[in-house]
Amino acid sequence: MDKDERRLSDALILGTALAAGALALAVNIPAVQEIFASRSRKKLAGLPDYPAYQKGQRVLMVSPHPDDETLATGAQISQAVRNGAEVYIAWMTNGDGFVLDSLIAERTDKPKGDLELGRTRMKEGQKAGATLGVGSEHQRFLGFPDGSLKKVWEAGLQDGDKVVESSATHATAVPYEGTLHPQQPYTANNFRQDITELLDDIKPDFVLLPAIHDMHPDHHATNLFWTQVLRERGELKKARYWLIHGGLEWPLPKGLLPHFPLLVSPRGKKMAWQQFEVQQEDQLNKLQAVFAHETQVDMLLNFMLSFCRANELVALED
Numbered sequence: 162m163d164k165d166e167r168r169l170s171d172a173l174i175l176g177t178a179l180a181a182g183a184l185a186l187a188v189n190i191p192a193v194q195e196i197f198a199s200r201s202r203k204k205l206a207g208l209p210d211y212p213a214y215q216k217g218q219r220v221l222m223v224s225p226h227p228d229d230e231t232l233a234t235g236a237q238i239s240q241a242v243r244n245g246a247e248v249y250i251a252w253m254t255n256g257d258g259f260v261l262d263s264l265i266a267e268r269t270d271k272p273k274g275d276l277e278l279g280r281t282r283m284k285e286g287q288k289a290g291a292t293l294g295v296g297s298e299h300q301r302f303l304g305f306p307d308g309s310l311k312k313v314w315e316a317g318l319q320d321g322d323k324v325v326e327s328s329a330t331h332a333t334a335v336p337y338e339g340t341l342h343p344q345q346p347y348t349a350n351n352f353r354q355d356i357t358e359l360l361d362d363i364k365p366d367f368v369l370l371p372a373i374h375d376m377h378p379d380h381h382a383t384n385l386f387w388t389q390v391l392r393e394r395g396e397l398k399k400a401r402y403w404l405i406h407g408g409l410e411w412p413l414p415k416g417l418l419p420h421f422p423l424l425v426s427p428r429g430k431k432m433a434w435q436q437f438e439v440q441q442e443d444q445l446n447k448l449q450a451v452f453a454h455e456t457q458v459d460m461l462l463n464f465m466l467s468f469c470r471a472n473e474l475v476a477l478e479d
């Protein structure tokens with residue numbers, strides 16, 4: 162690319178970003194929101210209802226980071242527990258890779274180590290889980306490296322026992338107490354073994370997974386690992402899918418709009434979604450669980466509140 166072409170391409174990128182920003186601002190104006198809301202309800206009108214989980218059913222939420230459990234399925238979990246279902250949450254990572262977050266959260270130029278952030282976010286996950294009704298005996302932490310799950314998956318394509326180093330903490334083995342296997346090396350085979358152990362132990366009827374179309378590499382890799390193991394066991398039909406990183410500026414509008422529907426994301430357009438209707442009590446629990454993630458709320462509050470809507474979206478196929 163020569164200089165002129167580069168200048169043109171920079172201008173195009175800037176123009177697109179500005180247009181997206183202006184659109185985001187426009188849909189956040191209340192009058193525009195009302196028009197947008199009624200159109201949105203119409204758009205979702207054709208989607209089938211997704212039923213709440215009931216007594217006798219066993220549900221496993223697979224959460225790549227502490228906060229996904231709340232944002233994607235907080236209301237489903239809360240209602241399932243109220244209905245008497247057995248609900249478990251398994252966190253793949255402790256969220257120790259969010260370096261920018263550790264800088265901002267500590268408001269200091271000497272942030273605590275990433276392992277401290279990992280320990281803090283593990284506690285936040287525990288608190289959020291308990292707020293949704295899932296106590297510590299139904300919580301599992303794998304402690305794999307935040308931001309490096311894709312690396313673990315890719316290394317495993319060559320050699321399942323190849324040890325991967327976390328880009329954030331430089332750990333090569335699970336550094337946290339209270340995880341499934343502390344000190345276990347970061348390998349694809351160990352990750353798959355943990356998944357197998359969870360499935361054998363919990364025997365879920367439903368496994369709630371990030372969709373393959375989720376933009377976050379950890380979410381994507383979580384999908385690849387879990388669908389691989391479920392497929393091998395002939396249990397893929399147990400999977401239900403959710404999506405958080407659904408494309409530029411999604412979800413719109415941003416912020417707390419509890420009566421507004423969560424729309425299908427740009428990246429999820431080709432998926433067959435069903436909508437779960439959120440009850441008020443569960444919406445309040447979800448909102449409270451959002452605030453359990455103090456390190457995240459500091460930075461991402463508006464984004465996180467955008468998931469506390471009148472519905473949650475669930476897909477039966479990826």
Ligand SMILES: [Zn+2]
Pocket residue numbers: 225226229377380
């Ligand atoms: Zn996540």
